[in-house]
Amino acid sequence: MSTTPHEIFHRSNAPVTIDEDKCIADKGCTVCVDVCPLDLLAIDMSKGKAYMQFDECWYCMPCEQDCPTGAVKVDIPYLLR
Numbered sequence: 001m002s003t004t005p006h007e008i009f010h011r012s013n014a015p016v017t018i019d020e021d022k023c024i025a026d027k028g029c030t031v032c033v034d035v036c037p038l039d040l041l042a043i044d045m046s047k048g049k050a051y052m053q054f055d056e057c058w059y060c061m062p063c064e065q066d067c068p069t070g071a072v073k074v075d076i077p078y079l080l081r
C-alpha cells in the first residue's frame with residue numbers, strides 16, 4: 001500500500017470556509033471562484049453554494065475580500081501571520 005500526496009496533506013479543516021447561509025452562489029455569484037488564482041474554489045451545483053475543492057491555498061485573500069456577502073473566511077496559519 002502506498003500513500004498518495006493527497007492523503008499526506010489531507011486535513012479535516014480546510015483553510016477556506018464558506019458560510020452557506022451568506023453565500024449567494026444560488027443567485028449566480030461566482031466571485032470567489034473567479035478571483036482565486038489557483039482555482040481552488042468551486043460552486044456545488046446541488047447546493048448552490050461555494051466550497052473549497054482543493055486545499056492548496058496561498059492565503060492571497062481576494063476570495064475573502066471580494067465576496068459581496070462576506071461569506072468567505074480564510075483561516076491563515078499562525079506561522080504566516
Ligand code: SF4
Pocket residue numbers: 018022023024025029030031032033049050066067068069070071072
Ligand atoms: S463570492 Fe461569496 S457569495 Fe459569491 S459564490 Fe463565493 S462565497 Fe458565495
Ligand code: SF4
Pocket residue numbers: 016035036037038039040041056057058059060061062063064074
Ligand atoms: S486565499 Fe487566495 S489561494 Fe486561497 S482560496 Fe482565496 S483566492 Fe484562492
